[in-house]
Amino acid sequence: MVIHQNFIGGNISVKEIDGDTVILENELRDTTGDWFYWAFCVEGAENRTLTFRFQPSRLGYFGPAVSYDLENWHWLHHVEGDSFTYTFCAEESKVYFAHSMLYHPSRFMNFADKHHLQVEELCKGYKGSSIPCIKFGEGNTSIILTARHHACESTGNYVLEGVLEELLADPIPDATVFCVPFVDFEGVIRGDQGKNRAPHDQNRDYATEKEAIYPECNAIKEYAEAHGCHYGFDFHAPWHKGGQNDTVFIVQNRIEQLDLLNKFGSLLEKTISADSLKYEHKNDYPPETGWNIPNAQFANYMATRAENVVAFTLETTYFGTPDNEVSIDKLIELGRCFAKTFKKYNETEQPL
Ligand SMILES: [Zn+2]
Structure with missing residues (x-):
């Protein structure tokens, strides 16, 4: 049997194997403080029943996300404290387990192919990889x-x-959409936590008065400089x-935009369909409370x-929660509802 992290998004450290119990820890790498992401692959465990034990706060409500191909994911729906137990059947020669449902970059490439979108290079990443981006539509409104x-x-x-699917199916007139699906692509492929990287992470790299330390963030800032960012x-x-971590919520970052943010939230709640992950406006995070302090985030940089x-x-x-459980289909439908909301909002509240 082999337990490894040799795949896109892999992150695990095997501490001990004691009979049928495997003691695991996730790798924090350059994240300061604690974080919870992990993903590993088990090969050659056919017909065995193994218990995987973690540090505290590593497993979700429904146990690990399970996949055979890194594309389709389901919850195990079994968890006991900081452990889960899995019985590998005779055909299960390779099984992936993860903290949550991973999104493989090849899924995005296939999505782009299907919609005849050309994936371009935003820039070289901070470790030299080609950072993908796409652009579609033509117009004065920059999204x-x-x-x-x-x-x-x-x-x-x-x-x-x-969101992209909906905007492609029913485009916003006179608008250009620019999308960077994996800003920290380097971290995505290596299975990094990414959050709270030292000295700061990508979403604290948008200071207006100085250069970003990550070329990806500089390239996005330069795009906004050249084309604007209306949304x-x-x-x-x-x-x-x-x-609140079990919900979907808007981080209301600017007190100056609070009316607009509340309108967007009300509209989104009304637009959520039965097939979507649920969203309630009341869960939105109010500005300048708790951790929600304007900082050098992407959203704050663009909003100002x-x-x-x-x-x-x-x-x-x-x-999510037992009555509102995350699935790939519900997440995608949430995105469609978000885009429909954005279109309504753009038509009714702030025509450009
Ligand atoms: Zn984040």
Whole structure:
């Protein structure tokens, strides 16, 4: 049997194997403080029943996300405290387990192919990789969409995919959409936490008065300089779980835009369909409270630009709750509902 992290998004350290019990820890790498992301692959465990044990606060409500191909994911729906037990059947020669449902970059490439979108290079990343971006539509309204400023936050990619699908199916007139689906692509492929990197992470790299330390963030700032950013939406996942982290919420970053943010939230709640992950406006995070202090985030940088109408972060839970459980289909539908809301909002509230 082999337990390894040799795949896109892999992150695990095997501490001990004691009979059928495997003691695991996730790798924090350059993250300061604690974080919870992990993903590993088990090969050659056919017909065995193994218990995997973690440090505290590593497993979600429904146990690990399970996959055979890194593309389709389901919850194990079994968890006991900081452990889960899995029985590998005779055909299961290779099984992936992860903190949450990973979003493989090849899924985005396939999405782009299907929609005849050309994937271009934004820039070389901070470790030399080619950072993908796409652009579609032509017009005076500039829309910038991003995800994975924090490498581990894969739910944001599924929501973003739904947003793109809807904007492609029913485009906004006179608008150009620019999208960087994996801002910390380097971290996504290596399976980094990404959050709270030292000395700061990608979503603290948008200071107006100085150069970013990550070339990806500089390239996005340069795009906004050249084309403007009337609307900027950044798709994230919150902390591991509990309370507000189990919901979908808008981070209301600018007190000056509070009316607009409240209108957007009310409209989004009304637009959510039965097939979507649920969203309630009351869960939105009010400005200048708790951790929600304007900082050098993407959304804050865009929101303070002169031409900007609104820019914010949407946080989407990793797991949800038993009555509102995360699935790939529900995340994508949430994205479609988000885009429909944005179109209504653009038509009724702030015509450009
Ligand atoms: Zn984040």
